[in-house]
């Protein structure tokens with residue numbers, strides 16, 4: 001077997017696990033009968049990296065409408081339900097004010113412009129993720145390319161990972177989410193009551209050669225690439241701009257960077 005093909009199968013296999021993709025019988029149970037659509041497609045076009053990272057260029061985000069475009073692109077393809085009650089809310093990427101996104105950098109004399117900015121926040125795919133250490137079943141794990149994933153089928157709903165994540169990046173399905181999905185995308189598994197979920201850096205799209213949906217919907221505000229590639233666009237942006245990360249002092253090493 002050619003090494004590129006072997007590498008792809010490795011990447012796609014782990015991606016499939018992280019995206020909740022399972023053998024047919026499991027899938028059927030988990031997806032409410034839509035399993036037959038989750039074919040394991042082999043694709044030589046799979047995108048790979050040594051360390052995936054995202055740069056959010058806030059100079060290109062001009063308010064709530066731009067963020068809504070980004071969040072709805074993600075939530076639509078990942079079957080994220082919409083609950084009226086905040087207590088049941090499921091979110092993979094969501095808007096946050098500066099004082100909540102970057103509490104240690106916020107102060108009463110800061111610029112009005114920054115104080116009123118709304119930031120898209122998501123799982124930071126931390127290099128040193130406390131959520132992974134806290135999970136007793138290894139339902140959440142970090143891939144070699146830095147993506148922190150969930151295997152929904154191994155999640156026992158203990159929520160230790162939620163307690164461990166300092167960013168509120170994880171949501172718990174207190175209710176069966178399926179009746180609250182506006183339009184189910186059969187290309188991605190639905191979840192069930194008692195399962196934790198979060199952003200997966202679009203592992204299922206990378207496996208078929210596509211960029212994350214939020215990146216595609218962002219008109220260039222979100223840039224995604226390999227942090228270990230000195231010629232990548234993310235590296236260029238990090239070299240040329242002052243960037244901040246969320247709660248840097250905690251030592252989790254977030255892989256989402258913000259240009260303000």
Ligand code: SF4
Nearest residue numbers: 123124126129131165
């Ligand atoms: S942001 Fe939270 S959920 Fe995501 S990797 Fe870091 S600790 Fe884990």
Ligand code: SF4
Nearest residue numbers: 074199201202212214
């Ligand atoms: S990377 Fe993919 S899963 Fe994560 S917020 Fe963006 S669209 Fe959603």
